[in-house]
Amino acid sequence: MGRKPRQQKSARTGHSGPAKAASGGELRIIGGDWRSRKLRFPETGGVRPTPARTRETLFNWLNYQLAGSRCLDLFAGSGALGLEALSRGAGTTVFVDHTPALAQALRGNLRLLKSEKGDVVCQSVDTYLAQPPAEPFDILFMDPPFRQGWLENLFPLIAGYGWVRPGGWIYVEHESERTTPETPENWTLHRQKSAGQVTYCLFKTEESEGT
Template identity: 75%
Template sequence: MASRKPAGRSPSNRPPRESARNRDGMGELRIIGGDWRSRKLRFPDAGGVRPTPARTRETLFNWLSFQLAGSDCLDLFAGSGALGLEALSRGAGRATLVDHTPALARALRDNLRLLKSDRGDVVCASVDTFLAHRDRGPFDIVFMDPPFRQGWLERIVPLLDEQGWLKPKGWVYIEHESDMTTPAVPTHWHLHRQKTAGQVTYCLFQIRPDDE
């Protein structure tokens, strides 16, 4: 990653988010649906990581409710793992979680072991480096919640499309600051749902042929 700021939820780049924090500096994530519903997981306060809020996750996974079963998911800027782990809890077949911060990657692996799941893969790498060398995929669903105001989406969207990271009729979830226009996407990415909550806008796109 070009910046050494945490790949996921840095308070200097995005609005504050709900996140229980213990006296030892660890954060806490609660899975809100599926097999692991109400399970609480800990992750290090590596630069102020903030999970996607529960209400936003509930809306997103309602949108994806008929797409998750058996899907192969990619969680970029995984941070606490809020999106990738939630997807696994709700029936995704597999999830690859990518984050460049070693402490967060270790916590993701520890939490997968705690959940007794062998369906998650954790990659400790910068997102742009990971996407530049495709050795897995393509994926059914890609989650992207990058640090704000660093131009990540403008760089990553073309990489996802040009290097074939998405299956035909796959899905892409994007979060960005609400005072920014939604980044340009390829013409065959069709906006399925979009919502703004406070200072964050989140969108779900489906990959479809232009003639559909």
């Protein structure tokens, strides 16, 4: 979007890496207003953008959900998922990553794209989620470091503090060698696929009564 030491890395290390250059990695947006735009990012921590084919599948799943949506991109890294969402019509995206160099690059890329719809938070994801949001999000993207137990720790925070609105969507990536961790009871698995070492899942939260 496996890992080594128990240390949060903003990197996504399980997919094939992006094209490399001396100055860092490269991300290509594949759809929407910024289609084919190429963006640079530092390769600190082994950052691994979710591959183009996986992104295409995900955003086909979310095709009718994106327009005007509020998105949250956790462990944002290069910002591949959140930027793709903005390109395809999302209203806003909050990017959360604890690595200063990646947060700085994300802010620079948003300026390069002349977008004021992105907000970058340089903070650890567990700290960020340990309180209720000002307003729940419509779509949450989460591709954490592999083999560190992040999903088991973060699922309860996301559900318990109401980070995703009823009827909203949660996208998760994890290593294919394991089963998807138990999810909160009000999440329903909508779609799931595996590609190489990565399994990716899209969950929907239950609608509130009367909606």
